[in-house]
Amino acid sequence: MRAHLLVGFAAAVSPASARGPFLQQINSTSWIFGNDIWNLTQGQTYATNLQYQGSDAVKGAPGHYAGYDGESNLQYTSAQIVSDAPDYIDISFSSTYGELHWVIYPDLAGAYQYFVNKALPDISIFRTLWRLDPARFTKGYTTTKDGPLPDFSLYANATKVQDETFQLADGSYITKYDFSNYVRERDFVGVYGDKTGSWYIHPSYEYQPGSQLSQTLTVHRESSKGDAVQLNVVQDTSHFRIGNAVPQPVGKIWGPWLWYLNDGSVADAHKRAEKERKNWPYPFLQDEAYHSRGNIKGKLVLSDGRPAAGAAIFLGDTDTSTRPLVQGANYYYTTYADASGKFSLDHLRTGKYGLYAWSNGGALGDVYTNFTTSSVSITKGKTTNLRTLTWEVQQNRTSVFQIGDFDKKALGFRNGGAPRQHGLTEKGPANLTFVVGTSKTSDWYYASSKLGTWDVVFNTTRPNPSATALLSLSLAGYSQSTGLTIYLNGNTTIGTINKDTQTNDPALYRSGTTSGEWRLLQFELPGSNLHNGRNVLSFTVDRYTQWRGILWDSIILEWVG
Structure with missing residues (x-):
């Protein structure tokens, strides 16, 4: 059925008499278009009077x-x-x-x-x-x-x-x-x-x-x-x-x-x-670049020999310092690796890309490094085989404790991943004690917001007199202007998280319960500050802002070397 193209500043033919898809000009800034099932009146900015099922679906x-x-x-x-x-x-x-x-x-x-x-x-x-x-x-x-x-x-x-x-x-x-x-x-x-x-x-x-x-x-x-x-x-x-x-x-x-x-x-x-x-891809789009497509496949293996099982894969911008979360000038593709670290993507627009990967939890829950490589080329009609790529991860570390998987999300914690709802941060505790070896991940809450202290009680033994410990905090998000200070055994200040060191993301106060803007903070601890035996790591919120705070991903303490 051929289209009707009706022009002129007087509507000599009404939309009802047009058969099949049509465009009708009413005056210099308004048109009617549609088909036999629906039609719409387009003005300079707004399209109104959506005629469907015999009446206007827009109204006022x-x-x-x-x-x-x-x-x-x-x-x-x-x-x-x-x-x-x-x-x-x-x-x-x-x-x-x-x-x-x-x-x-x-x-x-x-x-x-x-x-x-x-x-x-x-x-x-x-x-x-x-x-x-x-x-x-x-x-x-x-x-x-x-x-x-x-x-x-x-x-x-x-x-x-x-x-x-x-x-x-x-x-x-x-x-x-x-x-x-x-x-x-x-x-x-x-x-x-x-x-x-x-x-x-x-x-x-x-x-x-x-x-x-x-x-x-x-x-x-x-x-x-x-x-x-x-x-x-x-x-x-x-x-x-x-x-x-x-x-x-x-x-x-x-x-x-x-x-x-x-x-x-x-x-x-x-x-x-x-x-x-x-x-998809749709054949009707008259654009050569849109139809110029190829595929990619490869395998990711960690430098410690493990397959990158379940890793998040992102094909994005090349040669850039822009975070994957806010890359937005080009075209982007995502997938997840299988249990052996293999991944593939089909119907990709041709061109050059950067390949990024990070832990999605599970088997990689202790991996907090990211993988990046640039200049991945996609060629029309071909599959680019990247073969085996090596992902450098932290090594020569001895874990003291870890709370929550590294996956850039608050999943696993109390209320982490809950249905979106405003103000959920207010239902978290002001004070909490987490005992390593006894407490469960779900005893830790998804967000710290209220004034008070969350203690992590753990035991460790210094492996040698010159040993150094590393505290890694993976945040799934941070909303200003909450302030938090980290203490070891009550009197040693390890570091701070506040508006002076972290830029605001709105996830927590916009009903987010899973993630906002990810960031990794790391603090070195002289081994002499850790007791052989019982220790307490304290996270003290000393500045409160309603509905805002720290969205947790993972906390890990390791001996280095």
């Missing part, structure tokens, strides 16, 4: 729009069909900063979308989104949370305590951050009700920045008007981490992803997501 809400870093929303100056294929049309809406494309098939409820950068400044956020009729879209879905959006009436008498976070009369909280999740773990996200569902399905996250630990917002209730908000954040190097504005190459493509409409069935959205993953 702003509708669909796109933009970067806050409310810097795109303003469209023109629209055209750039590809008119027998079975679809590709419509480009042009703005100063780039082109937002809608690929429309005749029998598809929804459209594929992608954005091509022309002149974006250095950015930390880029997103498209829907703000929809709250009466029609009452629930939100992510891979980790599925349930009603907070009722709008709750906000009327609630107290705003921080950005889009409100305290109710009973002391509980509602916040947009509770529906956040890890980008590369999700299947799809959306808002839905008894009649209608609106979903974002990403068959690949290659255009998303950051590593496996990258997380962002998804859906929520807008607090001032009550709109159902369906976010599609495709660039985020600020939420839940130390923010970083990233330059974007001209021609970079975010997408394509599928915006999908249905009758509100989550099961149907699941099936559609499976179908999209099988069909």
